[in-house]
Amino acid sequence: MKRLVGWSDSDCMENLRMDRNTFGRLCLMLKNLGGLTEGKFVSIEEQVAMFLSVLADNKKNRVTNIR
Secondary structure, three states, X not given: OHHHHHOOHHHHHHHHOOOXXXXXXXXXXXXXXXXXXOOOOOOHHHHHHHHHHXXXXXXXXXXXHHO
């Protein structure tokens, strides 16, 4: 997670196609307005990052699980 988002805005832009501030706001909106909840083992931020990674890189879900 830190590799995708935590280091810098440029890393976040490269991996998720948005800066860290926008990513944080999106996570808050999905939690507060969309009803997204933390999983037993996966945080909201990780869920959103995995989803955006699949969208941004046109990856299959199986590739995301291997990471």
